[in-house]
Amino acid sequence: MATMQVELVSVERPIWSGEATAVYARTSEGEIGVLPGHAPLLGALAPGWLVRIQQADGVEQRIAVHGGFLSVREDGVSVLAEMAESADEIDVARAHAALERSGSGSGEGTVAARDRALARLRAAGEQV
Amino acid sequence: MGAQLRVYRRQIKSTQSTQKITKAMELIAASRIVKAQNRVNAARPYADELTRALGALGKDTSLKHPLLTGVAEPKRTGILVVTSDRGLAGGYSANALKKANELAAQVRADGKEPVLYVIGRKGVGFYRFRQIPLAGSWTGFSEQPNFLDARDATETVVSALEATSEGESGEAAGIDELYVVYTRFESMVTQTPVAVQVAPVRASQDAIEALEGSEAAEDSDGPGPSYDFEPEPEELLGALLPRYISARIFSALLESAASESAARRRAMKSASDNASDLIKTYTRLANQARQAEITQEISEIVGGADALAAAGSDQ
Numbered sequence: 001m002a003t004m005q006v007e008l009v010s011v012e013r014p015i016w017s018g019e020a021t022a023v024y025a026r027t028s029e030g031e032i033g034v035l036p037g038h039a040p041l042l043g044a045l046a047p048g049w050l051v052r053i054q055q056a057d058g059v060e061q062r063i064a065v066h067g068g069f070l071s072v073r074e075d076g077v078s079v080l081a082e083m084a085e086s087a088d089e090i091d092v093a094r095a096h097a098a099l100e101r102s103g104s105g106s107g108e109g110t111v112a113a114r115d116r117a118l119a120r121l122r123a124a125g126e127q128v
Numbered sequence: 129m130g131a132q133l134r135v136y137r138r139q140i141k142s143t144q145s146t147q148k149i150t151k152a153m154e155l156i157a158a159s160r161i162v163k164a165q166n167r168v169n170a171a172r173p174y175a176d177e178l179t180r181a182l183g184a185l186g187k188d189t190s191l192k193h194p195l196l197t198g199v200a201e202p203k204r205t206g207i208l209v210v211t212s213d214r215g216l217a218g219g220y221s222a223n224a225l226k227k228a229n230e231l232a233a234q235v236r237a238d239g240k241e242p243v244l245y246v247i248g249r250k251g252v253g254f255y256r257f258r259q260i261p262l263a264g265s266w267t268g269f270s271e272q273p274n275f276l277d278a279r280d281a282t283e284t285v286v287s288a289l290e291a292t293s294e295g296e297s298g299e300a301a302g303i304d305e306l307y308v309v310y311t312r313f314e315s316m317v318t319q320t321p322v323a324v325q326v327a328p329v330r331a332s333q334d335a336i337e338a339l340e341g342s343e344a345a346e347d348s349d350g351p352g353p354s355y356d357f358e359p360e361p362e363e364l365l366g367a368l369l370p371r372y373i374s375a376r377i378f379s380a381l382l383e384s385a386a387s388e389s390a391a392r393r394r395a396m397k398s399a400s401d402n403a404s405d406l407i408k409t410y411t412r413l414a415n416q417a418r419q420a421e422i423t424q425e426i427s428e429i430v431g432g433a434d435a436l437a438a439a440g441s442d443q
Contacts, residue, residue, distance in 0.1 A: 009177060011275045011378055013170040027358040042181055043358035044367045069368065071181045078177045082371065083275065 002036040003056045005076035008063060010084045015063065019056040023077050025049070025070050034072055041072040048115035050123040051079050062087040064123035066116050083116075087123045095120040099128070130421045136414035140407055147403035150396045153216065157393035160271065161316065164386035168313070171382055175375050182329070182372055184355050185365055193362070194292055195369040198328030202304035203293040205235045206243045206263070207323075208285060208377065210310040210384040211251030213270040218395035220311065220319070220388055221250035227321040228309045243303050245285055247381070263288070263301075271388060273381040282374035289327050289373070304328075306373070310380040311387035317394065319387035326376045329369060 003019040023034040027043035034041075045051070045068040053061040067082035095117045102114035121128045185191070209228040211221040228251075232242040243263045246252050248270040255262055264284050269277035291302030306327040311319045357364050 007173065007177070009173040011171060011174050011375060012167070014173050028363075029358045032358070039356055040184075040354065041356040041358065042184055042364065044364055067371070069178075069181060069371075071177060071184075080174060080177050080181070080371075082279075082374075 004036040006053055006078070007076065008051065008053070008065075008079040008081065008084060010081045015081070015084045015086065016053065016061060020053045020077075021056055022054040023070075023079070024052040024054075025065075025079070027070060032070070034070075034077055038072050038077075040074065041070070043070045044068075045070055045079075045081075047112075048118040048122075050119055051084075062123045062125065064090060064116075064119040066119060085120065085123070087125065090120045090124045092121065092124050092126060095124070096126075130417060133414055133417040133421060136410050136417055140410045140414065143403050143406045143410065147400055147407070150399040150403060154393055154396035154400055157389045157396060160389040161386055161393060164272075164382065164389055165313070168379070168382045168386055171375075171379055175379055178368070178372050178375055182368060185357075185361060185368065186330075191361055191365055193365050193369060195289060195327055195373065196329050196365065198330070199292055199304050202240055204241045204243050204301060204303045204305075206245060206285060206288060206303035206306040206327075207231055207235070208245040208281075208306065208308045208380075209247070209251050210308070210380060211246065211248035211254075211270065212388045213249040213267055215250065216395060217388055217392040220391035221248065221254070224309055224311055224321045224384075225251060225254050227323055231307055231309060231323045240305075243288075243301065245281070247281060270381075271385055273378070273385055275378060278378045278381050279374070282377045285377065286370045286373055290370070308377060308380045310384040311391075313383050313386040313390065316390055319390055324380075327373055329372065 003021055005017075006020040006023055007017040008015045009017075021036070025032055025034075025043075026046045026049040028046050029043070032041075032043065045065055047067070049065070051063050051065050051068070051070075053063070055061060063079075063084055063086045065079060065081040065084045068084070069080040071078045071080065098113060099117035099121065102110045102117060118128055186196070207228055209224060211224050215221070228244075232244070235242045244255065244260065245264045246255060246262055247266050249267045252262070252265045252267060264281070266277075266281045285303075285306060288301075288303045289306055293302055293304050305325065307323050308326050309321060309323045312322045313319055
């Protein structure tokens with residue numbers, strides 16, 4: 001099966017890189033799946049969602065991405081994130097608490113906090 | 129023990145304990161340089177990717193955005209100065225501040241108004257003492273900056289840039305241009321304070337290179353890939369530019385942290401060396417004083433014996 005080079009980097013450090021068969025993300029326009037040989041694309045990721053990377057060995061990486069971009073080039077895919085956490089780093093109970101705290105407020109900080117909590121929970125595989 | 133000798137011994141002891149402290153600080157700073165350099169390297173892929181993405185977008189010269197092209201007549205220029213929180217780092221903060229003052233004078237000469245943002249307690253103290261108003265200041269993370277700490281600073285600066293000099297952001301007035309003054313880490317022994325223009329992005333040196341680089345690549349292998357954009361390019365640019373400016377500021381912070389540790393290591397190394405010299409000098413003086421004391425005692429004993437002998441022969 002064809003693979004492509006995928007990199008997921010955050011501002012502070014590279015999070016994940018390797019060969020993958022597919023990358024699924026959600027841009028502000030909607031859900032997008034990237035397979036090897038995809039046309040070049042530059043997209044802003046929707047807040048509150050995760051990026052799924054289908055590794056070449058079949059394992060799926062689920063990564064919560066906050067404030068990110070997706071860049072698809074001929075030689076590979078990169079995901080840029082201001083902050084990113086892979087599923088095993090996420091504290092589910094804390095994310096639940098954060099989601100509850102942010103409630104349904106509409107302040108700028110509250111929305112950002114809710115998006116962060118949502119991204120974490122979705123990456124951890126919780127139903128929200 | 130004579131008074132003179134005691135004074136010297138006390139000075140040796142106090143210099144030794146000072147040397148222990150400076151030596152420890154030197155070692156800590158040395159280990160922090162490596163850590164800081166690793167952080168600079170770890171942050172590089174993100175900045176490179178972002179520059180490349182911007183290069184892809186920037187090829188379309190019809191796109192307009194105040195952060196990209198700037199305004200026709202800039203009136204206010206933001207200067208973000210990165211200094212340290214603690215002293216004992218030689219001329220590190222002083223050099224950065226000197227550079228910032230030169231830049232502010234230059235900006236004033238061009239008929240624009242400098243607006244100062246400061247990171248690091250030393251810089252804040254410098255301006256407060258001179259009663260120069262600051263548009264923003266952040267302290268407490270100069271040695272080990274992480275992105276969360278820096279975000280508060282970058283958000284303030286970016287929102288001021290977005291407001292431009294026409295508008296207001298929060299309480300402070302907006303700015304049209306942004307320079308960052310930080311200390312570039314050339315090597316373990318050389319760190320130079322530099323002022324780089326970060327916004328408008330088209331005027332900043334790195335971005336120009338990125339844009340030219342992507343054009344050159346295009347020339348060499350026919351028409352380059354034409355990107356699809358989601359959402360529309362204008363909207364995407366609006367989201368990308370603030371991130372790009374934040375990343376530039378953050379990488380300046382990381383590099384400054386490495387420079388700060390290097391400057392501190394060097395300052396502490398010369399302090400330790402000076403302490404060694406002092407200890408040597410004092411030890412020599414103490415030996416001399418001890419020897420003088422012994423000589424004096426001997427001459428006193430001999431003198432006393434002579435006097436006794438003279439007194440005995442008189443009887």
